[in-house]
Amino acid sequence: xxxxxxxxxxxxxxxxxxxxxxxxxxxxxxxxxxxxxxxxxxxxxxxxxxxxxxxxxxxxxxxxxxxxxxxxxxxxxxxxxxxxxxxxxxxxxxxxxxxxxxxxxxxxxxxxxxxxxxxxxxxxxxxxxxxxxxxxxxxxxxxxxxxxxxxxxxxxxxxxxxxxxxxxxxxxxxxxxxxxxxxxxxxxxxxxxxxxxxxxxxxxxxxxxxxxxxxxxxxxxxxxxxxxxxxxxxxxxxxxxxxxxxxxxxxxxxxxxxxxxxxxxxxxxxxxxxxxxxxxxxxxxxxxxxxxxxxxxxxxxxxxxxxxxxxxxxxxxxxxxxxxxxxxxxxxxxxxxxxxxxxxxxxxxxxxxxxxxxxxxxxxxxxxxxxxxxxxxxxxxxxxxxxxxxxxxxxxxxxxxxxxxxxxxxxxxxxxxxxxxxxxxxxxxxxxxxxxxxxxxxxxxxxxxxxxxxxxxxxxxxxxxxxxxxxxxxxxxxxxxxxxxxxxxxxx
Numbered sequence: 001x002x003x004x005x006x007x008x009x010x011x012x013x014x015x016x017x018x019x020x021x022x023x024x025x026x027x028x029x030x031x032x033x034x035x036x037x038x039x040x041x042x043x044x045x046x047x048x049x050x051x052x053x054x055x056x057x058x059x060x061x062x063x064x065x066x067x068x069x070x071x072x073x074x075x076x077x078x079x080x081x082x083x084x085x086x087x088x089x090x091x092x093x094x095x096x097x098x099x100x101x102x103x104x105x106x107x108x109x110x111x112x113x114x115x116x117x118x119x120x121x122x123x124x125x126x127x128x129x130x131x132x133x134x135x136x137x138x139x140x141x142x143x144x145x146x147x148x149x150x151x152x153x154x155x156x157x158x159x160x161x162x163x164x165x166x167x168x169x170x171x172x173x174x175x176x177x178x179x180x181x182x183x184x185x186x187x188x189x190x191x192x193x194x195x196x197x198x199x200x201x202x203x204x205x206x207x208x209x210x211x212x213x214x215x216x217x218x219x220x221x222x223x224x225x226x227x228x229x230x231x232x233x234x235x236x237x238x239x240x241x242x243x244x245x246x247x248x249x250x251x252x253x254x255x256x257x258x259x260x261x262x263x264x265x266x267x268x269x270x271x272x273x274x275x276x277x278x279x280x281x282x283x284x285x286x287x288x289x290x291x292x293x294x295x296x297x298x299x300x301x302x303x304x305x306x307x308x309x310x311x312x313x314x315x316x317x318x319x320x321x322x323x324x325x326x327x328x329x330x331x332x333x334x335x336x337x338x339x340x341x342x343x344x345x346x347x348x349x350x351x352x353x354x355x356x357x358x359x360x361x362x363x364x365x366x367x368x369x370x371x372x373x374x375x376x377x378x379x380x381x382x383x384x385x386x387x388x389x390x391x392x393x394x395x396x397x398x399x400x401x402x403x404x405x406x407x408x409x410x411x412x413x414x415x416x417x418x419x420x421x422x423x424x425x426x427x428x429x430x431x432x433x434x435x436x437x438x439x440x441x442x443x444x445x446x447x448x449x450x451x452x453x454x455x456x457x458x459x460x461x462x463x464x465x466x467x468x469x470x471x472x473x474x475x476x477x478x479x480x481x482x483x484x485x486x487x488x489x490x491x492x
Contacts, residue, residue: 032082032135034075034190035089037147038068045094045155046071056171066170067094067182073172074186077461078194081471083480084135089147090193094155099162102340106180106455108435109151109189114199115141116211122478126229127213129195132478149193153185166371174460178342178371184459188450191463191470195477196451197439200228203432205236214477218250219426219438222419240438241430243364247423250476257422259465261415262446266293266380266408268357270302270390274403278393281411284357285381286446287368288456289345293378297408298355301330301401304394305348313338319351328352331406333390336361342370345379353377355408359387363430367443371457378408417445424469427453441469 038046048064058073060066071092082088091112097105111129119137121128130148133141140146157180158167169179198215199208207216216228221239227249228236239246248254266284286292303326305314316339319327326332332348336358345368348356356379360366366381382390393404414420425442427433436453448456450463450470463470471479 032079032084033087034079035087036068036071036075037089037091039091039093040064045153046092048094052170056169056173056175058170058172060170063170067168070170070172070182071186074183074190077187077463078190081463082135082194082474084131085138086131086134086140087145088131088134088149088194089145090149090151090190091147092151092153094153096156097152097154099154099156101161101164102338104157104163105154106157106185107151107153107189109149109193110197111193111195112147112150113142114208114213123214123217125211126217127199127208127211128478129193129197131193132195132214136478149190151186151189151193153182153189176371176457177373180455181457181459183461184450184455187461187463188455191451191474192439194474195479196470196473198228200236202240202438203237203434205231205233205238205240207233215439218248218476220247220249220423221245222247240428241432242428243430244419244425244428244442244444246426246428246438247419247421248426248473248476249423250473252472252475253424253469254422256465256469256472257415257418257424260447260449260467260469261417261424262294262410263415264410265412265414265416265444266446267411268380268382269407269409269411270393270404271407272301272403272405274393275405276393278389278404282382282386282390283365283412284408285360285365285367285383285444286416286448287341287345287358287370287379287381288448288458289342289368289370289372289375289379290356290377292446293380293408293410295410297378298331299405299407300354302333302357302390302394302404302406303327303330303402304391305332305334311338315339315344315347317347319347324351329354331355331357333357333359333387333394335359335387336366336368340370341368341379342372342375345370345375345377346372349375349377355379355406357382357387357390357406359391360384365444369454369456380408417442417449 040046046064046067050063052063058066060069113130114127115133116127156162168182169176199213212229219228222245224235268282268284307314308320315334332353334344345356358368359382368381427440427442440453441449441451
């Protein structure tokens with residue numbers, strides 16, 4: 001069977017289907033050999049002849065050539081980290097994927113086949129991704145030279161109607177600014193194909209052919225108190241939408257959590273004469289916009305931002321005089337929806353706000369994403385339930401002064417993106433998000449991780465601690481660190 005997981009630009013929907021025929025190949029070689037099969041037709045995708053200027057160390061003369069150079073660069077990072085005697089073959093193409101002006105699917109990838117009970121399999125009656133099964137078996141399973149991974153990337157990105165302000169960045173230096181770093185997306189999608197996914201149906205809870213994935217031996221539902229492999233279908237389906245009740249129990253990831261994740265969660269303390277019953281400490285979702293909240297930060301009145309016209313969405317237009325008077329020198333409270341987080345944050349900053357709280361419109365902690373280097377004020381997310389409590393204290397307050405004080409800081413006694421026992425949280429939103437739920441780290445992690453379901457602008461190219469947990473998870477499921485693993489290149 002095949003399975004795809006998608007990398008998105010924050011809470012998106014859509015699907016991608018692999019199709020095509022082999023027309024060319026490029027190769028990256030290191031501790032593991034990765035072969036890239038370019039399956040785009042002439043003149044499109046990886047064969048796009050549009051002239052391109054060198055950018056960020058990528059010297060390709062055409063758009064297609066730059067895409068292939070970036071792909072080879074990302075493959076070399078994984079090739080230097082993995083060990084396998086069997087070449088890893090990846091089918092690659094660009095096609096139009098689901099997209100709108102505010103959101104879009106960036107790419108998708110997955111294993112072309114899965115295997116169980118093969119030679120040297122460490123766990124019986126358990127599915128492994130094709131590339132990982134080949135690595136463990138020490139031989140090709142199935143037909144020799146068959147691709148193990150299908151990958152697909154959005155050819156419409158940056159065009160009218162498809163995140164046109166956030167097109168692809170093909171540079172190799174992680175200096176993408178407001179664009180989407182193609183290398184980061186490539187690393188993410190390759191990881192899915194290499195085995196960063198379950199093959200169990202997260203919606204129904206049904207195991208593929210009645211057998212668990214190796215992934216399911218490490219997924220633990222805190223409500224049922226069971227590993228996924230031991231749950232009933234109904235228990236797995238409930239666990240997949242448990243929000244913060246799904247954790248990873250692998251020893252390698254758990255040991256690395258203290259090196260990678262921040263101790264304590266970003267928080268918003270609500271106080272002041274106007275706070276009333278809303279007074280208290282609320283968990284804040286970390287954002288890729290503005291400076292990170294690493295300790296005691298800003299303190300000011302919380303002032304709500306109201307919609308300026310039917311259907312415009314709060315904060316989506318330059319602020320009216322009334323909104324400017326409300327937020328100037330204060331913290332702007334804005335509801336999620338209609339436009340991107342970066343737009344809301346920048347409009348609030350332009351109106352004089354010293355910080356922004358964005359309230360979710362669904363269950364769970366909101367981690368506002370996006371990229372805009374000109375946003376220099378801190379931005380935190382708030383759950384829908386917490387937002388309703390805080391807004392209840394603001395309803396009767398003056399538009400000039402609320403008397404409700406918000407203070408950004410760090411609180412708690414656990415790692416951000418981990419449970420109280422230090423186990424990494426996995427993405428289990430309610431409702432279920434096809435292509436994203438279960439097979440990603442949770443969006444609450446800080447620092448941000450490569451294998452969260454949505455791209456973050458502060459990613460580096462490292463897949464190892466102290467920057468990232470991705471390869472530690474690979475160790476848990478059966479991969480081993482190569483002789484020259486890629487190490488952290490830069491910090492936050």
